[in-house]
Amino acid sequence: MILFENVSKEYQENKPVVSELNFEIQDNEFFVLIGPSGSGKTTTLKMINRLISLTKGYIRINGKMISEYKLNELRWNIGYVLQQIALFPHMTIEENITIVPEMKKWSKDEMKDRVTELLESVGLDPDTYRNRKPSELSGGEQQRIGIVRALAADPDIILMDEPFSALDPISRAGLQQDLLEMKKNLNKTIVFVTHDISEALLLGDRICLFNKGKVVQIGTPKEIVQQPADDFVRSFLKAGNVQPKYQKTVADVIQRGYINKELTLPVNETIVTVTDPIEKLMTVLSMQTEVAVVDDQVDVLGTISQQQFLSYLSQDMQEGENE
Missing domain, CATH: 3.90.1280.20 (CBS domain Like)
Known part of the structure; x- marks a missing residue:
């Protein structure tokens, strides 16, 4: 469980980027952070693994404040998927995937088996892909590697920062379906940032909608669509053209x-x-x-x-x- 208690972040005094965040992310929940650009969703995500330090309040993971964890201990248990993919170009796909397992001193056989398992889980043939370099892969294939790399050391929590926004619609749809399958088969807590309301409704168990650094509404996809909290939520849904897409x-x-x-x-x-x-x-x-x-x-x-x-x-x- 991830708990936010009165969390705020300021880069300049009395000018909070996010303020008074109070919510709870349950174990094995797919929790989506969404809002306009600059609304604070990525800042909120990065505070979980201490890429950004909070200014006020507390974040707890399983009851323990994140500041009480050793930094490498915290981050080894939190997978992280970026929009930019950020694979190391000089490494093979297998070497990219096994970065954290190698740091944790897994055996070579364990790492090889894990690579095979993960590549198969996203529809990539292990014998074909394990020795390739990132430049030999399409954008969609590279992002699949970015996702499985975050899963490699079997962390409890996965953070995903707009991982599909740079992809074409077809690659994006395929990865969304991969993620839905992973969601069914993996016992992971996933915190996912997006600006696309349709993507949030498709993937999320619950959605947390931000505006100007504050939480406007938290609810299931059905609650967000059928019971929008205010005019901002209604306009956000309308801008996303939600209803026609599903029809x-x-x-x-x-x-x-x-x-x-x-x-x-x-x-x-x-x-x-x-x-x-x-x-x-x-x-x-x-x-x-x-x-x-x-x-x-x-x-x-x-x-x-x-x-x-x-x-x-x-x-x-x-x-x-x-x-």
């Missing part, structure tokens, strides 16, 4: 003409149906360049490529901005 299906992509009606891949490949939600199409196209689409009678209508789907998303985004 759209593959049929909407086809209706806008983003389909190749000539089948260009075997029918036994992964398929989607016209009634599947947009999120499923994004997930499939994060793993392959093209997907077959069938109707309710399982008749093949054609294929949708990654490029066609990105064009659809671009059009959809422009229309949303003009509404």
Whole structure:
């Protein structure tokens, strides 16, 4: 459990970046910090592992103040995933993943087995990827390595600071699905910073919404959407275009003409149906360049490529901005 008690952070006296934070993050909870740029969410995250020191109040992990932990002891038990990925370019993927286990003096066999396990968990073949360098990987693959590196030493807590914001929509959707699977299978407390309300609603068990350094509302996705605390929360949801996103299906992509009606891949490949939600199409196209689409009678209508789907998303985004 992570407990914030009257926590404030000031870089200049009487000018708090965040103030009077009082909330509790439960064990094994996926807790999302969200808000506009400069609202204090990343500062709050970094205070947990003492990358930023607090000015007032207390943060406790399992009842113990973070200041009472030795710094390396604290950070070895807290995985950290950055937006910038920050893999070491001169190291292999295996060497990047095993940095903390090596510091903790794991055996070579233990580290090799752990790399195999983690690469398989995010759909990357261990024999193919363990000896590659980061420059040989796509942005989405590099970020998958950033995530599993944070898990390598089996920490209890994972901090994630806008880890997907620099990725294209398809890679982002694939990683969100990876994280949802990890959430089911791992007993980890995850604290996740994002500025994307749709991402927060998809991933979070609870969401903590910031504005101007203060917590405006904490609640489940359902509570945030159905019972917004004030006009700021309502406008934040509206700006994120939350409701339309969850109503759209593959049929909407086809209706806008983003389909190749000539089948260009075997029918036994992964398929989607016209009634599947947009999120499923994004997930499939994060793993392959093209997907077959069938109707309710399982008749093949054609294929949708990654490029066609990105064009659809671009059009959809422009229309949303003009509404």
